[in-house]
Amino acid sequence: MQLSQFVTDYDESLLGDTYIDPLGVLVIWSAFGGHVFRNRVNSISNDVRNYTLNLMNHRIIRDLIDDDSVVVSRALESAIGDKHSLSFRQACLIYLENIFSYSLISAEGGAGVETGGILGGSKGRKALEESKGNPELVLSHTKDAHLLVRQLSLGVSGRYKTPFMEIGFFDTHYHYHLPESDGLWARADQLFQRSVRLRAVYDAARAHLASLINASTTKASSPPRYSFNAVPSSLKKAYQDAYASPGRVGAETRAFWLELTGLDHGAAGALLSELNEHAADDGEVRLADEQLFRLAEKRCIKLGDDDAVRMIQHILTLEPLLAEVDLLFKLSLHRRNQRMAEVEALWRGMARDETTLPMLAVRIREFSSLLGAIKGTAAARLEKLLMAASLETVEEQLRGLLEYHAGVMRSRGQFPWVATKSADLIQVEARTQPLPDKDKRAPGSWVNRYYLPQFRNLVDGFRGVTA
Template sequence: MTHFLQALLTDYDDSLSSDSYIDPMGLLIIWSAFGRQVFRNRINSVSNDVRNFTLNLFHHYLVKKLIEDDDVVLNNALQRLYQNKDGLNFKQASLIFLENVFVFSILRYEASLVDVDPAGILGISNARRRWMNEKHRPALIFTHEPAGQILVRQLSLGVSGRYKTPLMEIGFFDGNYHYHKPAYQGRWAEAEKLIAGRPNSLLGKAAYEAYKFLKACVSRPIQGGKLQFDDVSTKLTEAYARAFASPQVVGRYAKTFWLGQTELDQGAAGALFHVLEDTEDITPQEVIERALEHGLPSSEKAKLEQIVQLEPFLADCSLLFTLMASRRTQSTSDVADAWAKFGRDAMRLPQAAKAVAEYPNLPAIKGTAAAARLRQLVAAANAGSLDDQMRALAIYHSRVMQSRGQVSWLNVGSDGTIKVHARTVSLPKPESRPPGSWHNNYYLPQFRSFVNGLRGADA
């Protein structure tokens, strides 16, 4: 369910979760805000693959070109459905149609082209079931409606949905896929160079074949409204498969472009980028600590320093709650004994809270639900004795769950008895969570995936 929620929403909104076992402390909304600040909404849990970044831009390039091409007139059926080429629904239909062509192209060539790697392709599992189970190769339908979608809710879960926010933030289009505002033109001029600037490149060949195909599909009627994939030219499908064979293949030709567009090799993100380029098997904590050794402007350095101060506090709040939820029934004294085994005492949370007490007022989260959550956690940490801290943490947790329309996992009775009403939580080993250790990742594993693709390396 976690992957489903993250796939549906570019930015996490835990009030929409229907699974009470997702993030019981409501911490994701806090740490993700600080992670997004570092990466400026270019990288997150659902947009971190250079192949998908490039594929989405490629498809928008084709749609933009189609809109600008005065020689292209929609066939009668599409004219009745969409009226004109510049409508949002028509653009969505075009994007879904192209995504489906790409996915089936990969399936057509995954066994015959050595570099083709289907891992990480959105919709590949559903597409493969259709590819294998139907008597004939699947049919393509040009529509924004569910009938033409490989993925359920493809407009949200497909490439164009998951990678919409980063391209908007960079400045290729707005929320309604308007491409032609003056502020966007410099971006599209660079995209033109990447995609069509070298006609004999992998991407150039794919662009030529894909645009010719898309232009024909929207101009001429499709018999019965369905285009059999067997009728799609092998020139097009092979060009797709070669140009987008894997993140590594894409990274080799798109690295310079994407670093220029995202600026993820600059500032705080850039320091992380260089650490990840040079190291393997390194924890998020180590990545950020090493990145801070780079000479950074004070404003960029502060973004990383905030995480260094914030994360031990969030990690320990999570750990204390885990201890409280580890047994069906126990006392606050039992939890205090366990807390001590992890090297913590009653002063641990108050001390950690001091470093982050003013964080709710930072621009990254000020005025948001994340700020309110963090302020409440700081208050719980300063509730008094460890027993009082546990009670305050239980109340905080209850409010988080109530905001989701869910029941709390546990409660603390007046006699100090903690009763867990949900599944108990497995305890980590004390040596795995020493004081100061981290629990959350701030999108660093996702950034590593992006970096590995850019450098043409396996994730």
């Protein structure tokens, strides 16, 4: 999540959706998933088409900034800033993203064009309908130009900002000329030169944006506005051809992105090999997440990659505890009012007892590198969960878990979903939940997925698989 539009510093404790993460464990498991996938894949950056679009947009802007023949007039500068300002970069990014979205959506239903995964698709579709196919485009970094709500953080550039910074293309302010970045941009140029389709988009989009900047006579402080019909049809067609689907983009960029992201090495590379090896004819991999991680562990052991083995073993050791505390918490939400003993009976009915959580907690504490792999909010929350899990009786474990939950919710300025009301009574303040299916929650079953589905989505794009 990118929160750069706010003046406050980023707070990792706010990560995730507070309405589906009452135990605040997303910040824990996402840290370990981030280690495996090198922060290149997460819940919002996992589409090879958007990865490539973001690369192209930034390369175009970098090119325009370096081109002395592209001049921002004083009038335009008052609206979007000079060529070296962050606002200029943001205005260009939003404009290019919106042209892409409208170009693909307007071709919806055409041969090979897939609009699933296009950010702003539903809003773009509505805007096209209301404007009879000719929506307004604004060259600006302000809300007036946004197709998406909070587009600077939730659009393509915002969602893929962290992976691109991690790779080294730019810093948080989109400064493109970093010590390590020139070589990366040179490799991007090679990608666009090799692909006829991508080069056609690049050339057309660059020429169009440069012409708007050079020709702009906007009034002071008023961002220029254009109609979608004024965008060259050749540019729209080029987008529709090159970016018709993630599969089409992935087929041309697979080797590039695997090399740049490093996702074909280490723990991620082992998982990639297992996904490839176990993919059916339709591209589907019918293995549970735990199975894939265990197969990847064996592969890394065979390769002698100790770091990769350790990353995977962290997850294999951590997830059983997170899954079990999730189960105990869900049992506490079963009825509006319950006695501690009633929740314990449900716990035992699910084939658990007072030793379940302590044994899992011991395994984690004995794995010293696991606890040292995270810090900040994630480390603090895991330590509190371990303390609750290490208590002797089921009642004490439940009480400790509910106290932990209350602390997480207080940190968010919210009320706990369930709380103790007396020595042995707990009360649900939120919506009650049905009992988990015993067959689906056998001891050792997983709940969290460590970005494996997102990695699969990226890999499916490489294979040309339609999501």
